[in-house]
Amino acid sequence: MIDTTRRGLLMGTAAAASFGALPLSQARAQAGTAIKIGVLNDQSGLYRDLSGPGSTACVRQAIADLGQLGFNVEVIQADHQNKPDVGSNIVRQWLDRDGVDLVIDVPTSSVALAVAGIVREKNKVYINSTGASSDLTGSQCSPNTVHWTYDTWMLANGTGGAMVRAGGDTWFFITADYAFGHALERDTTNFIRANGGRVLGSVRTPFPGTTDFSSFLVQAQASRAKVIGLANAGGDTINCIKQAAEFGITRRGVRLAGLLVFITDVHALGLQAAQGLALTESFYWDLNDRTRALTTRVRPSMPANAPPTMAQAGCYAGALHYLKAVKDMGVAAAKADGAAVVARMKAMPTNDDAFGEGVIRPDGRKIHPVYLFEVKKPEESRGAWDYYKVLQTVPADQAFRPLNEGGCSLVRS
Template structure:
């Protein structure tokens, strides 16, 4: 079993079968010196490309880079199917049956909020990279969760704020009907109104369950709003933008605000369709020498040889910091008390090739810069995945919601 450290994904059943062949005392000793990381995300649906197996590859990359930690690391993965009940059931089984210490990634905010409560109840850890709802560091904050990569406040401030400043002062939202979409619409609408703009209406789209956005786009167009805010993600965003292009909506002067657009979405759309989109991310593979170096290391193990999305890069960064913390405090202490491990993680500065230097606040919000990008025109791209040009850098201390404004019970007034 020691030879499995810093290697691939292990199915829980295979791990159990291996232990059965060992003397009980040896198996127990080995379990006591093993950290188990569960990567829980969408392996087959709308968010597979931006999360999925690529997130697991990035976690494995972090384990590999740390070398000999003095303890074994096992990485499991599972598909939550974007369903809160499925996600929370897997989380409980992982913790109770398989001894998982930390659950990572967890895109789809409704699933993340459900798993958030499970890890608090079990005193384990969730390092969330994939979900967006800022409630994870607000009303739903716990001492067991860190929200790592981005959130709806950051997206609203970056993309929403930029669109209003550019003259887009009337908005209509097409919103995915679950926690993430509601939070993104709410946070963006607050920025629009605070800047003097108006929200003319919104429509909620089934999640999951629709690929035809034509009727929703017609309603948005009929409102005569200058900006159609797409409070959705992944395949929903791709389909919305494609169908808006087919209807010629943007040719009539209406702006599309892709409030959560990933590089995988741009790749699926192509520059001809995506050109001119303004979006906010916290990681881009070609941003600087360090992001390019990380991409070079991890890319051979990524699906379709793609560079990491910001969610996948966040999994690398979070795993790296967590394992450094475990090494410092000791495996026994880390496994015994998830909240204490998170507290130690908050006390330690973060540093990695994905985001550079950073920190973790009392409310569990990981802090680093955000970047406003514009998608290049087809004749500006130099090759595959060369999609963004940088418009603005938002400093780390400005990118996320102020600590006192979130309503997190962990923050002292």
């Protein structure tokens, strides 16, 4: 574990090689006049494609789109390997030694929750785009955290609620055994029961490292549930869907509910395997003129020339709004008080090419519309990455948990 942690720290340092090469006194002077953003995510594992280097590219695009800010912005990145101890050590080094002002992205809810606590302790800023647990704006909300793109309540409301109303009233969950999976199963179960459905059982799968889901799928099938809820993400979701197809589970009338599915997952599966899958996202590159314009600008910098996922788009939009707030209040004041920056972000309406207009609530939850999509049939697609059709738009004021129901201490009754 010591070597793993050290490797994670070294990756963070290597990503900032130009900064680290400066003499210490010069580096400290530069840190005092520049804003430094640390992109923390999975650079090498099962969440790499949906987050990873593409998130860093989107943060850099936000800086480019803002043009002359009147101050310098530096970006570094590191791989937390989906481990809370590795992520915590990287963030402590960034904040204590390297002068990082904003930590952004952070898939894997167990890491996200740990990072939120450290950033609050150090009074810096944390914009979560990819960690999904709704507890980040509920029982563990913080004046230093903004939760931008999606959360488990939103996903449960979008996909879970819609499938129950469409007749999928009995469920069995295959759940990643960590904070994200637990929260997603919990929130979806609440929607299932509220809509008159039942949960017949669940099984928790080790995370990370599980690749063979056959025994879990057999248990799900044996329950005779109409819907198998996949409370996982990334490579785990891809493997579940592929193996379910191999067993012929969906041919027997059972529906799969991918509760957190990204366009990179659909790409990896292919339309033949993924067609008909219902999923909820808050961003799609081909949704409107603004999302297409953003995709055109950032795509040359993206891995494999792919369009951004909603997680990566959240990094773009979050960084953009943060830097607008810094410009508004001044670099010195922003570096001195992270909670004050977040307060300024909440006071300013948001507007960007990824999500359009929106607001940040007192609990730190970013509010915007959400879309229920269906994956197209192969013959419906017009070309590469043309994968979704809109089934339903959930208005911003209905897409996320009501402000007074999360238990956030920042919300006044």
